[in-house]
Amino acid sequence: MSRKILVVGAGQSGLQLALGLQSHGYEVTLMSNRTADEVRSGRVMSTQCMFHTALQHERDLQLNFWESQAPKIEGLGVSVAAPGSFDPGPSQRAIDWVGKLDGFAQSVDQRVKMAGWMETFAQRGGQLVIHGAAVSDLDYFARTYDLVLVSAGKGELVSMFGRDASRSPYSEPQRALAVAYVHGLAVRPEHPDFDAVRCNLVPGVGELFIMPTLTTSGRADILFWEGVPGGPLDAFKGVKDPSEHLALTLELMEKFVPWEYARATKVELTDANGTLAGRYAPAVRNPIGRLPGGGAVLGVADVVVANDPITGQGSNSASKCAASYLASIVEHGDKPFDEEWMRTAFDRYWDTAQHVTKWTNAMLGPPPEHVLDLIGAAGRLQPAADRFANGFNDPADFENFFYEPEKTSAYLASIS
Numbered sequence: 505m506s507r508k509i510l511v512v513g514a515g516q517s518g519l520q521l522a523l524g525l526q527s528h529g530y531e532v533t534l535m536s537n538r539t540a541d542e543v544r545s546g547r548v549m550s551t552q553c554m555f556h557t558a559l560q561h562e563r564d565l566q567l568n569f570w571e572s573q574a575p576k577i578e579g580l581g582v583s584v585a586a587p588g589s590f591d592p593g594p595s596q597r598a599i600d601w602v603g604k605l606d607g608f609a610q611s612v613d614q615r616v617k618m619a620g621w622m623e624t625f626a627q628r629g630g631q632l633v634i635h636g637a638a639v640s641d642l643d644y645f646a647r648t649y650d651l652v653l654v655s656a657g658k659g660e661l662v663s664m665f666g667r668d669a670s671r672s673p674y675s676e677p678q679r680a681l682a683v684a685y686v687h688g689l690a691v692r693p694e695h696p697d698f699d700a701v702r703c704n705l706v707p708g709v710g711e712l713f714i715m716p717t718l719t720t721s722g723r724a725d726i727l728f729w730e731g732v733p734g735g736p737l738d739a740f741k742g743v744k745d746p747s748e749h750l751a752l753t754l755e756l757m758e759k760f761v762p763w764e765y766a767r768a769t770k771v772e773l774t775d776a777n778g779t780l781a782g783r784y785a786p787a788v789r790n791p792i793g794r795l796p797g798g799g800a801v802l803g804v805a806d807v808v809v810a811n812d813p814i815t816g817q818g819s820n821s822a823s824k825c826a827a828s829y830l831a832s833i834v835e836h837g838d839k840p841f842d843e844e845w846m847r848t849a850f851d852r853y854w855d856t857a858q859h860v861t862k863w864t865n866a867m868l869g870p871p872p873e874h875v876l877d878l879i880g881a882a883g884r885l886q887p888a889a890d891r892f893a894n895g896f897n898d899p900a901d902f903e904n905f906f907y908e909p910e911k912t913s914a915y916l917a918s919i920s
Contacts, residue, residue, distance in 0.1 A: 506531045507838065510649040512637045513656030514543075516552070516614070517805035517822035519621040521653065524565050524830040526630050533649070534625055537636035537656075544619035544720065547777040548685055551728050552614055553577065553701055553715045553816050555897035556607030558823035569620055570612045574718035577609040579700030580893035581692070582879060585760060587707050594762040595706065601883040602700050603893025609701065611717035611726065613685070614819075639664060639795065646799030651833070651841040654793060655822075657806030664793030665803045671861065677783035678812055678868040679710065679730040680738040684753050685717065685778035689725040690767035701816070701896075704761045708870070710737040711814060712761050724774045727753050730814055733783070736760075740781040749779040786812045786868075788861060791850035792843055802846045804829065809857045811864040816896060821860055828853040859900040866907065874909035878916065887919045 507530055511522045514536035522534045538546065554562075562568045581602035589596040626632045635641075638660055646652050654661050692702060704712040710731040717726050731737025737756055743749050750773055757765040773779065791808045793801045805822040832849040839845070871879070882889035895901050905915035 507650040508533070508648070509833070510535065510645050510652045512642070512652065512654045512661065513804070514538075514618060514622055515549075515655060515657065515805070515822065516618075516819045517826040518653070518655035519618060519625065520562065520565065520567065520823060520826035521655070521804065521829055522630060523567060523621060523625055523628075524826065525833065526625065526628055527565060528830075528834055530833075532625075533631040533633060534622075535633045535635055535637050536622065537634070539634050540619040540622040543622065544615050545777075546615060548683060548780050549614045550818060551611070551683055551713065551715065551726050551813060551816070552717075552819040553609055553611045554819050554823065555609045556605070557897055558820040559607075559610060561823045561827040564827075567621065567624075570616065570718055571610065574610040574612050575699045575716035575723055577605070577611070577701055577716060578698040579604050579695065580609075580896055581694070581700045581702045582882070582889075582892070583702065583704045583761070583763065584879065585704070585706045590706065590709075590760050594758065595760050597763055599880055599883055600694070600763075601889045602695055603882065603886075603889035603891070605897070606894055607897070609897075611715055613717055613719040613724075616718065616720055637661065642801055643795045643797040643799065646795055646797065646801060652799070652801040653804050653829070654801050654807055655804035657810065661793070662789075662807055664795070664801070665789035665791070665807055668788045668790055671788035672786070673865055674786055674868070677733060677785050679814060680733055680740065680783045681781060681813065682729040682731070682737075682740040682749065682753060683780040684727045684750050685719055685724050685774040686727060686750070686768070686771040687721070687724055687774055688771045689714070690770070692767065702764065704764060706760045708732065709735050709760060712757065712764060713816070714764060719774050719778075721774050725771075727757070727768070727771075728813075729753060729756060730812075743781065746773055746776055746779045749781065784810065786810055786861075786864065792846050800843050800846060802829075802841075802849065808850065809854075809861060811861055812868055814867050815860070815864045815899070817860045817864060817899070821857060824856055825853050828856070856900065859902065863895070863899045863902050863906070872909075874912045875906065878906065878912050881916050881920070885916070885919050888916065
């Protein structure tokens, strides 16, 4: 008899996990609060630049449907505005370099991917239920399924998973987020022959990330501001009109990152739903949600480990979590999915997730002197630029050269 599993939430992790379980012969029900068509025609949800390891998890399940169409991102570049140069402005660059990725990265608009994956799941015989789940619904389902996985990272369900204060240093949002999907962005003149994610750091003010993506209307680029709360980039609250959102994005680019503004003078929004703004506090939560009726459910991806998007790890972590949980479920055979198993499954995922959390939380604070030295040195030493860039794929490597001044200087000495 095949085991019955319920997955609540149809994002990167929920869908990847549901499709993976389906391929292993489990009887899977997926709950989504929107249909595939509603997702496809809705608002953009994220910036989702996925690096090699996360993309490989999709390939392993043969879910890389858009790989040939999406731009291949071969580098990751860092620019740092000279402190104070934007006051009165315009800003100057103190640092500008690009590192090459060992394996390319890609971004596929989640409206395209989630809608396509939902349709695939249904075509393959999966039970797709369009219904926003409440805690009371899960109380009922926990008794009828062998395992309930909660991967809906927002809303009432998250409140079942208590915050782990020892792993969550921030109780407030650390950045105000503003995203715009655009057509018409010119190439970065420093590397016209290949695509890269560009990270522009404006000390004390925030960050602008630019990345190529595949959206519903083809190739596009994402302009993504992360503003320090209360600062000049924290300006999108209450901006409802998409064209006003874009105008504000560009106005801030002209002042704080004029070298990026120079290639954005002809951009237009990809569609009326191509903007997004908001903020949330990063948190690690207890992975087991307990239901009023005594049942337990396991939290997935953002539900249990939600990092600020400053390091671009959200969809990567979601993919890695889904892959880790899939392995834990399959290896468990027909034994009961009790709370001890849930804890073990989460701990296995946390082995990789902890590095993401540590690095992301470090990047949210003002960089210490040795990190500034490292980022500066990467402009002269290509191996340092490449290693930093590849850390986005494997954040565990930052332990070896990033956090401690001694390790940083030893590393820089070894390559110079």
